[in-house]
Amino acid sequence: MREELLKKLRVFGLGQLQDLVTLSDILEREGASLGDVKEFLEENLRAVRKNQEEMKKAFEERRKWWKRVGRKCPECGETLDLVPIRAPKGKKNKEGYKSLWSCPGENCLYEKYSKREFKEIIEKLRRR
Numbered sequence: 221m222r223e224e225l226l227k228k229l230r231v232f233g234l235g236q237l238q239d240l241v242t243l244s245d246i247l248e249r250e251g252a253s254l255g256d257v258k259e260f261l262e263e264n265l266r267a268v269r270k271n272q273e274e275m276k277k278a279f280e281e282r283r284k285w286w287k288r289v290g291r292k293c294p295e296c297g298e299t300l301d302l303v304p305i306r307a308p309k310g311k312k313n314k315e316g317y318k319s320l321w322s323c324p325g326e327n328c329l330y331e332k333y334s335k336r337e338f339k340e341i342i343e344k345l346r347r348r
């Protein structure tokens with residue numbers, strides 16, 4: 221019996237077992253049970269999952285919106301990606317470009333630099 225238990229405990233790290241002992245002490249002191257911990261855990265996991273689902277949904281909606289309004293690649297027809305350029309006009313950015321349209325297409329290297337701000341472009345597309 222004891223051998224079996226030791227074999228099972230080896231699966232856990234010493235830190236985890238230490239945490240379990242600490243938790244057990246707390247529960248005993250508070251007159252609470254593992255059921256209370258389970259309840260707490262499930263509640264929090266539900267909240268995390270709900271949050272993840274909402275973020276996924278919002279991301280999906282943004283993606284769909286972008287597919288609809290984003291510029292299309294003149295070479296392959298993919299919806300272009302738009303990224304802001306943070307480097308100010310100077311040595312690293314001689315023309316003072318502020319954003320870059322680039323094609324995510326696998327075999328496409330299309331790129332077009334723009335002097336319009338990323339934010340400005342997005343705002344304009346939103347108003348459409």
Ligand SMILES: [Zn+2]
Nearest residue numbers: 293296323328
């Ligand atoms: Zn392309």
